[in-house]
Amino acid sequence: MFINNQFFKIFRYMGLKIGIISMGSKSSRMILEEADNFFDEADHIDIRKIEVKIDDKTTVLYDGEPLKDYDCLYMRGSFRYSSLLYAISEHFKDKCYVPLEANSHVIAHDKFKTHLKLSQVSSIKMPATYFTAKITETKSFLKTLNYPIILKFPSGTHGKGVIFAESYSSAASMVDALDVFSQPVLIQDYIHINSDIRVIVAGDKIIGAMRRFAQKGEVRANSHQGGDAEPYLVTPEVKRMSIDAAKKIKADVCAIDLIESDYGPQILEVNSSPGLQKITETTKKNIAGEIAHFLFEETLRRKDLKNKSDSKDLNKDMGIEEIGSRDLVTELKMNAGRIILPEFASKQSEFWPGEEVVVKTSKGKIEITKG
Ligand SMILES: Nc1ncnc2c1ncn2[C@@H]1O[C@H](COP(=O)(O)OP(=O)(O)O)[C@@H](O)[C@H]1O
Ligand SMILES: [Mg+2]
Known part of the structure; x- marks a missing residue:
C-alpha cells in the first residue's frame, strides 16, 4: 500500500474537507472511501439535490441550504449534468480546489468539441x-x-x-x-485498431492503463460492450499525448481513450468521470486511492500557496517588513514572561501543534528546530 496512514493523519488537524459531487456511482464511492484516509472530512454530495440560484449573486444550494465550504470539490457526472457541473465549477473555482475546470465537463461530454480542442495540440493525433x-x-x-x-x-x-x-x-x-x-x-x-487503450491521468502522471479487446464480431472494445482487458505499459508517446490532452481540456483527473493504429497512437475521447471498476480489476492497482491521494496533495499544495500569499498580505497590513523569505522585522510580544511569536512565523516554519522541537537559546538569539 502506498499510503502511510500515520503520516497523513498528522495533516488531519488542518481540517481539510473534500466534497465529491456525483450520482453516487460505485466508482465515486470508491474514491470517497479512499479520500476519507487523507481528508479530515469526505462527503458525498448528491448531484440530484443541487440547485443553482442566480439573482444578483449566484448561490449553490444543497437540499435547499447553501452548500457548505470545502477545500476541494471534485465533480463527476454524466452528459445530462454537464450544464449543472459547469455552473457549480464556475462558482467555486476561486473558493476551493476544483480539479476539473467548468468547460472541461462540457467539452469532454461532446466528442466533436473534444476533437476541435485537441486538434489544437501538435503532439496529439486523432482520426x-x-x-x-x-x-x-x-x-x-x-x-x-x-x-x-x-x-x-x-x-x-x-x-x-x-x-x-x-x-x-x-x-x-x-x-x-x-x-x-x-x-x-x-x-x-x-481506423484499423491494433490496440484499444484506456489511461487514467492524475495531474502529470498516468496512474493506470489497460488494453481492451473487442468481443468477436464487435468493432467496439469498451468494457461495457463485454470486451476483455489486460494491463498496459504506456509508451512515451501515449503518455505524452494523454497528459497533453488532459491539460488542454483542463481536467486534472480524467480518462483518455486511445487506439494504437499502424500510424501510431490516436486519441478518441476524453472521459471526465471515468468508471474505475474495470481498470482497478485489470491493473490490480488502487486507482481510487491514487486519485484521492492526488486530490489531497493538490488541495494541500494550493492551500499552502494561499497561506503563503495571505501571510504576505498580513505582513503588509501590519506594516511588517519582509526581508527575503524568512526574516521579518517586528516588535517582540510577551505574555507573563513568555514570548509570543506572530502567526506568520508559525505559518512559514510549518510547525504542527504538539510537534517535538528543540529550543536553543543564547543571549539575543532563539533557534527552534524540529526534534
Ligand atoms: N474511428 C474509429 N475507428 C475504429 N474503431 C473505433 C473508432 N472510433 C471508435 N471506435 C471503437 O469504438 C469504441 C468506442 O468509441 P469511443 O469514441 O471511445 O466512444 P464511447 O464514448 O462510446 O466510448 C472504441 O473504444 C473503439 O473500439
Ligand atoms: Mg470510449
Missing part, C-alpha cells in the same frame, strides 16, 4: 472527423469517403453511440434514420 448540422451536406460528403467509416453521436458513451458503416449505402440509410430523430452525427475515418 479524421467530419461534422455538420445539415443532413444534405452529410450525404453528399458520404459519397467522397473510403469505406468502412464510423458514425458517432457526439455525446454517446459506453460504445452505444458508435456505429460501423461498411458502405455508402449503409451509411446513407443510417444517416437518414438518425435524421428522423434529429440526431447530430459525427463521421470518422475507420
